[in-house]
Amino acid sequence: MRDVQPKASHFISGQYTHxxxxxxxxxxxxxxxxxxxxxxEATDAEIDAAFTAAAAAQKTWAALPPVERGxxxxxxxxxxxERNQELSEIETIDTGKPIQETLVADAESGAQALEYFGGLxxxxxxxxxxxxxxxxxxxxxxxxxCVGIGAWNYPIxxxxxxxxxxxxxxxxxIFKPSEVTPLSALKLAEILVEAGxxxxxxxxxxxxxxxxxxxxxxxxxxxxxxxxxxxxxxxxYAAAADGIRHVTMELGGKSPLILxxxxxxxxAVSAAINANFYSTGQICSNGTRVFxxxxxxxxxxxxxxxxxxxxxxxxPLDPEVTVxxxxxxxxxxxxxxxxxxxxxxxxNLLFGGDxxxxxxxxxxxxxxxxxxxxxxxATDEIFGPVMSILTFRDEDEVIxxxxxxxxxxxxxxxxxxxxxxxxxxxxxxxxxxxxNTYNLTPVESPFGGNKMSGVGRENARAxxxxxxxxxxxxxxxxxxxxxx
Ligand code: TXE
Numbered sequence: 001m002r003d004v005q006p007k008a009s010h011f012i013s014g015q016y017t018h019x020x021x022x023x024x025x026x027x028x029x030x031x032x033x034x035x036x037x038x039x040x041e042a043t044d045a046e047i048d049a050a051f052t053a054a055a056a057a058q059k060t061w062a063a064l065p066p067v068e069r070g071x072x073x074x075x076x077x078x079x080x081x082e083r084n085q086e087l088s089e090i091e092t093i094d095t096g097k098p099i100q101e102t103l104v105a106d107a108e109s110g111a112q113a114l115e116y117f118g119g120l121x122x123x124x125x126x127x128x129x130x131x132x133x134x135x136x137x138x139x140x141x142x143x144x145x146c147v148g149i150g151a152w153n154y155p156i157x158x159x160x161x162x163x164x165x166x167x168x169x170x171x172x173x174i175f176k177p178s179e180v181t182p183l184s185a186l187k188l189a190e191i192l193v194e195a196g197x198x199x200x201x202x203x204x205x206x207x208x209x210x211x212x213x214x215x216x217x218x219x220x221x222x223x224x225x226x227x228x229x230x231x232x233x234x235x236x237y238a239a240a241a242d243g244i245r246h247v248t249m250e251l252g253g254k255s256p257l258i259l260x261x262x263x264x265x266x267x268a269v270s271a272a273i274n275a276n277f278y279s280t281g282q283i284c285s286n287g288t289r290v291f292x293x294x295x296x297x298x299x300x301x302x303x304x305x306x307x308x309x310x311x312x313x314x315x316p317l318d319p320e321v322t323v324x325x326x327x328x329x330x331x332x333x334x335x336x337x338x339x340x341x342x343x344x345x346x347x348n349l350l351f352g353g354d355x356x357x358x359x360x361x362x363x364x365x366x367x368x369x370x371x372x373x374x375x376x377x378a379t380d381e382i383f384g385p386v387m388s389i390l391t392f393r394d395e396d397e398v399i400x401x402x403x404x405x406x407x408x409x410x411x412x413x414x415x416x417x418x419x420x421x422x423x424x425x426x427x428x429x430x431x432x433x434x435x436n437t438y439n440l441t442p443v444e445s446p447f448g449g450n451k452m453s454g455v456g457r458e459n460a461r462a463x464x465x466x467x468x469x470x471x472x473x474x475x476x477x478x479x480x481x482x483x484x
Pocket of ligand 1: 150252
């Protein structure tokens, strides 16, 4: 297995560094539980150094013509792609996700974000507002130093989805990865410097929520973008409010996937598998409430069971493996408790939910049938390979039930009726919707949640608005009148 121990814990001002007297944190390979890297939490002095470095780099960076900033980001995208094998292995070792996923979905998605915003930024212009002889023009200005805080399920993708629009818009960033998956963000920091970014423009500091909280409360933090759970989102939003900082919140979900009676069954089953078992179910936008029309329930359940039986669990570094272990035993125990609660509530466990013999934090993909709207299975984000199947009869009924949640991240539906597809999507309370597919998140499409699932959008042009502010300049061409 590849040695993934970094030179040091943090990447500040273009250098690897750490203070060995700070508390230690370790990274584990979820397949074996072995320690793969030892790091230290950032100290207050290191956090201070990161802000100092970021402020200095941001000044020179923001002064560059946008096309030059974009060139650096596009070069970084190329390097990410050249090193995709190495980066994918690091991600698999840190998260436990199968290499066949990380090779196509993690660093590659990050590269697309850098490529997209690197290309887009030079085309972003202001407005001119004619006012007779006078006029107003607008300039989109960077915010300053932005703080990014990541979750453990898509570490390098999350780092890139935050860094690419932030840096393109002329900001600097201090990024804190999840303490569970600290490794790949350091590689991104290295690559950005190699691509020509000024030292200090993108810094990585490690640590738990304590470090995250210290970053947000620093007066030099202009914005925070978090990917994480709703409880953490509440704390981060409150801390940001104290300093009136800009925020983007990508939080959890309990998204509906609606399968109408005319759905193409094999595609619907594929989508339900992707929406519940990809990345061992550890995806915020997962369609974990699968509403199946009564008429196709039996056919759907039959094919779902047959196809899930072919899932291959094992060493995630094996390219044949399709389901890896969960990220940690802690996460597995949380999910096992949800499965037990589901059984006690009277839902019918069709298959899965077992802890197989042998190494790794494995949990076999599980599906519950006969789930009702009030069960915790249907209301709580589980963040593991657990699908809940609910049946419905009527279009209005399913829309109301799909929307009866505090979350609003995503939603999907399958039908061959084009009018119904758009009619239903228009009524779904979710930031990202899919018709006849699920969980595709191209960089060209805005991504983010309604209701408790978040604030703001990542990806697409929309993300740039969240990393910049508008300056309006009134130009007077005449004389100035005054009362006296
Ligand atoms: O997330 P947390 P974790 C959900 C999922 C999972 C749960 C816990 O339900 O079971 O979250 O995962 C940092 N100030 N999602 O523990 O706790 C923390 O160090 C500043 C959904 O990873 O929300 C980490 O870097 N920062 C999610 C980040 O916040 C703080 C993906 C997220 O931590 C902080 C992953 C504080 N007070 C898990 N406290 C999604 N929506 O994609 C913690 N952090």
